[in-house]
Amino acid sequence: MFHILDKQIYAAFRDRLRSNFGVESHFVLEQPRQSSFGEIAVPVAFQLARTLKQPPAKIAASLVSAVGEIPGVAAMEVAGNGYINVRFDRGAYGAALLEGVEAASVTEGVKIIVEHTNINPNKAAHIGHLRNAVLGDTFVRMLRAAGHRVEVQNYIDNTGVQVADVVAGFHFLEGKTPADVARLIGETRFDYLCWDLYARTSQHYKDVPESLAWRAQTLHAVEAGEGELHELAHLVSNAIVNTHLATMLRLNIQYDVLPRESEILHLRFWASAFELLKERKAIYFETEGRNAGCWVMPSSSFRGEDDANEDSKVIVRSNGTVTYVGKDIAYQLWKFGLLGKDFHYKPLTRYTDGKEVWVSTAEPQTHPAPAFGGGHTVYNVIDVRQSYLQDVVEAGLRALGYQEQADRSIHFSYEMVALSPRCCADLGIELSAEDAKRPYVEVSGRKGLGVKADDLMDKLIETALVEVASRHAEDNPAAQRAVATEIAMGALRYFLLKYTRTTVIAFDFQEALSFEGETGPYVQYAAVRARNIFRKLEERGEEKPVFSAVLTRDAMARQLADEDCWQVLLSASRVGSAVEKAITSGEPAHVARFAFQLAQEFAAFYQKFKILDEPDAERRAFLLWMTDFFRAQLERTLAILGIAVPAYM
RNA sequence: GCGCCCGUAGCUCAGUUGGAUAGAGCGUCUGGCUACGAACCAGAAGGUCGCAUGUUCGAAUCAUGCCGGGCGCACCA
Structure with a gap:
C-alpha cells in the first residue's frame, strides 16, 4: 500500500516541477529521520537551490503551494532548511488497507531466468552451497512476489573434472565396479561417502602425481560416452543430483529445470556457438606465443582497452577441446534464446505439491515439456570469485553483437562462506600456523x-x-x-x-545456532504470537469481528491518532515497498532486515496493548484488525524469505 | 604488478544510493512473567565511521592518495 501512495506523491511533485519550474530531474523520496516529521520527506528543494539560485526553504514553500492537494495526503509542511514533510491522511490510509486496495499482483510480462545452486554432482552440499541456493531462491521469491515471471534453473556439470575425480577414486583407488557403486547408492549415505572419497582422491593426486592420468582417462571416457568409467560417472552424478535436490528441499528450495552439461556436449551446443564466434570474429586462432594453436578471445573484449596487453582468454585448447568459459557462452546464448538450438526435456521428479522438475536430455521425447530458456533477463547466482569468468561470458555476448542481452546478463555475485577459527576448533580441524593467523579459513571440497x-x-x-x-x-x-x-x-x-x-x-x-535476537525464530515468534491472539479469541467462544462493519473511516481516523498504532500500521503496509527496493538493490538481506524490524514493532505493540482485555468495543475491534493485518503482512514477508510459521513456539 | 571487495560500538553486522541527532543484534549491567506463554520487553553503558586531503549548502556514503585485510588475474571448473 505504502508504495502506491509513494508513487502518487512522487508523480504530483514531478508534474509540478515540470509545469511550474520547467525542471525535469529525478529526485528521491525518503523516510524522515523522525516519525514525528511525517511519513515521507521530499528533499528536492536542496537539489534545485543551485540551478534556481534561491534558498531551499523558499523553493520548498512555493512548491508546496503549487502542488496543492494530493489524494490521501493530509498535510505538507516545510521543515528544517528546506525539507518538505508529507503527512498521510490516517483515516483514509487505514480504510484503504481495510478494503485491501493492494490487489494481488498479476504474473505477467517477460521471463526472468535465475540460475542458482549449480553444485558439482560429486559430493555432499556444504554451507557455501547453501548460501548460493538460499540467496537465489529468496531472490526468485522476491521477483515472483513483485509479479515477475521467473524460471529457476540449476545447472548440472555432470561431465566435469570434479565428477571425474570421484569416479577415478571409485575405479582406480578402490577398484569398484558400477554394480558395486549402484549398491553403495542404495545402502549408504552416498553423498557423504563421495565427500570423503573426493578428498582422498585429491590427496592421492598430490602424493602420486602420475595418478593424475586417471582424471584424463576418465574425462575422455565420459566425453566418448562409453565404457565402465562413463557408466560410473552417470551413476555418481545422477545419484548426487538427487541428494542435492533432497537437501535443498529441506530448505523449501525448488527448481523448474536442470540443464546438464552432458546435453550441451551431445547436442553440440558448443559447435553452434563456435560457428557464431568465428563468424563474427569474436575469437581468433592464435599462431604464436604460449597460446599458439588455441582459439582465444582478445583481452580487450573483457578488460579495458588500457589492459590490452594482458593475456587473452583461451576458449578452445590446442588439443581442440573447449574450455568451461566456451561452454558457458553457449549456455548463456541458449538462456537468451540466441543459440538456435534447444535441449530435449524429460520429467525428473515431482514435488509433493505436484510441481514437476525437468531435466535436459539428448533424445527427443513424446511427452511435451514447457518452453524453457529464451529469457529476457538472466541472473546468474555465482560467487564473487568467478567474476572474471562472468565478465568473459558477457564480453562474448557483446562481441557477438548482443549488447542488450549482455546488459541483461547479471552476475548476482556474493562473497564466500568461510570457517571462523572457533568453528575449525569445534570441528577438530587442525590449522597450519599460517592459517591460524587468518580471520577465517576457506571451505575446500x-x-x-x-x-x-x-x-x-x-x-x-x-x-x-x-x-x-x-x-x-x-x-x-x-x-x-x-x-x-x-x-x-x-x-x-x-x-x-x-x-x-x-x-x-x-x-x-x-x-x-542462535534463536534469539536478530534471527529467523524471532520473526517466526512474532507471527505465532499474532496467531495466538485469534486462537485465544476462538477459545473464548468469540469470532473474529467483521472489521469493515465496525471500523468506519472515522473510527480509523480516531484510532490511528494513537502514534504507536499508526507507526506499526505504517510499517506493516510497507512490504511491497521494501520488496521493490530490495529487488532494485539486488539485496535479499534488505527483506530479511525488514522482516526483523516489522517483528520488533509488533513485539512492542503486543507488549503495550492488552488486546483481548480492551474494554472499549471500537478500540478492541481496531486492535484486533491491526493484529490481523500485521499477521498477514508478516506471513507474506516470511513467505518471501522462504520461512514457515510454526504451529506454536 | 593489475582488477574487484571489505575496514562503522568489546564482538558480528546494517546504514533506504549525498540528507535532519550514525543504528541493530550479541555480550555486559539494572529491571519486568498472574497465559493475548519471557525464543519476549523496558532501561543503561559503549563511536576520531582505518588515516589524510578534496568536491558542496551537507560526506560513513562521492574523488584522489596512503595504511590494513580478503579474493581474483590457467590450454581447472
Whole structure:
C-alpha cells in the first residue's frame, strides 16, 4: 500500500516541477529521520537551490503551494532548511488497507531466468552451497512476489573434472565396479561417502602425481560416452543430483529445470556457438606465443582497452577441446534464446505439491515439456570469485553483437562462506600456523574441509528440539520435531540472508545456532504470537469481528491518532515497498532486515496493548484488525524469505 | 604488478544510493512473567565511521592518495 501512495506523491511533485519550474530531474523520496516529521520527506528543494539560485526553504514553500492537494495526503509542511514533510491522511490510509486496495499482483510480462545452486554432482552440499541456493531462491521469491515471471534453473556439470575425480577414486583407488557403486547408492549415505572419497582422491593426486592420468582417462571416457568409467560417472552424478535436490528441499528450495552439461556436449551446443564466434570474429586462432594453436578471445573484449596487453582468454585448447568459459557462452546464448538450438526435456521428479522438475536430455521425447530458456533477463547466482569468468561470458555476448542481452546478463555475485577459527576448533580441524593467523579459513571440497549442509540442518533441528520439548512437553514427539524443523530451517535461512552479499560470512556454530535476537525464530515468534491472539479469541467462544462493519473511516481516523498504532500500521503496509527496493538493490538481506524490524514493532505493540482485555468495543475491534493485518503482512514477508510459521513456539 | 571487495560500538553486522541527532543484534549491567506463554520487553553503558586531503549548502556514503585485510588475474571448473 505504502508504495502506491509513494508513487502518487512522487508523480504530483514531478508534474509540478515540470509545469511550474520547467525542471525535469529525478529526485528521491525518503523516510524522515523522525516519525514525528511525517511519513515521507521530499528533499528536492536542496537539489534545485543551485540551478534556481534561491534558498531551499523558499523553493520548498512555493512548491508546496503549487502542488496543492494530493489524494490521501493530509498535510505538507516545510521543515528544517528546506525539507518538505508529507503527512498521510490516517483515516483514509487505514480504510484503504481495510478494503485491501493492494490487489494481488498479476504474473505477467517477460521471463526472468535465475540460475542458482549449480553444485558439482560429486559430493555432499556444504554451507557455501547453501548460501548460493538460499540467496537465489529468496531472490526468485522476491521477483515472483513483485509479479515477475521467473524460471529457476540449476545447472548440472555432470561431465566435469570434479565428477571425474570421484569416479577415478571409485575405479582406480578402490577398484569398484558400477554394480558395486549402484549398491553403495542404495545402502549408504552416498553423498557423504563421495565427500570423503573426493578428498582422498585429491590427496592421492598430490602424493602420486602420475595418478593424475586417471582424471584424463576418465574425462575422455565420459566425453566418448562409453565404457565402465562413463557408466560410473552417470551413476555418481545422477545419484548426487538427487541428494542435492533432497537437501535443498529441506530448505523449501525448488527448481523448474536442470540443464546438464552432458546435453550441451551431445547436442553440440558448443559447435553452434563456435560457428557464431568465428563468424563474427569474436575469437581468433592464435599462431604464436604460449597460446599458439588455441582459439582465444582478445583481452580487450573483457578488460579495458588500457589492459590490452594482458593475456587473452583461451576458449578452445590446442588439443581442440573447449574450455568451461566456451561452454558457458553457449549456455548463456541458449538462456537468451540466441543459440538456435534447444535441449530435449524429460520429467525428473515431482514435488509433493505436484510441481514437476525437468531435466535436459539428448533424445527427443513424446511427452511435451514447457518452453524453457529464451529469457529476457538472466541472473546468474555465482560467487564473487568467478567474476572474471562472468565478465568473459558477457564480453562474448557483446562481441557477438548482443549488447542488450549482455546488459541483461547479471552476475548476482556474493562473497564466500568461510570457517571462523572457533568453528575449525569445534570441528577438530587442525590449522597450519599460517592459517591460524587468518580471520577465517576457506571451505575446500577438495580437502574435505567444510560443514556439510545436512549435518548443519540436523544439528539445528536437535538444538531447536530441546527448546520445543522443554516448552511444550505435552505435545507428541512427532509434532515437536515438525515444529523444531520449521524453527531450525527458519533460523538457517535467516542466518544466511541477514548478511549483505558483499560480506564474507565467517561461519560460526554459536551464531548460526542462535534463536534469539536478530534471527529467523524471532520473526517466526512474532507471527505465532499474532496467531495466538485469534486462537485465544476462538477459545473464548468469540469470532473474529467483521472489521469493515465496525471500523468506519472515522473510527480509523480516531484510532490511528494513537502514534504507536499508526507507526506499526505504517510499517506493516510497507512490504511491497521494501520488496521493490530490495529487488532494485539486488539485496535479499534488505527483506530479511525488514522482516526483523516489522517483528520488533509488533513485539512492542503486543507488549503495550492488552488486546483481548480492551474494554472499549471500537478500540478492541481496531486492535484486533491491526493484529490481523500485521499477521498477514508478516506471513507474506516470511513467505518471501522462504520461512514457515510454526504451529506454536 | 593489475582488477574487484571489505575496514562503522568489546564482538558480528546494517546504514533506504549525498540528507535532519550514525543504528541493530550479541555480550555486559539494572529491571519486568498472574497465559493475548519471557525464543519476549523496558532501561543503561559503549563511536576520531582505518588515516589524510578534496568536491558542496551537507560526506560513513562521492574523488584522489596512503595504511590494513580478503579474493581474483590457467590450454581447472
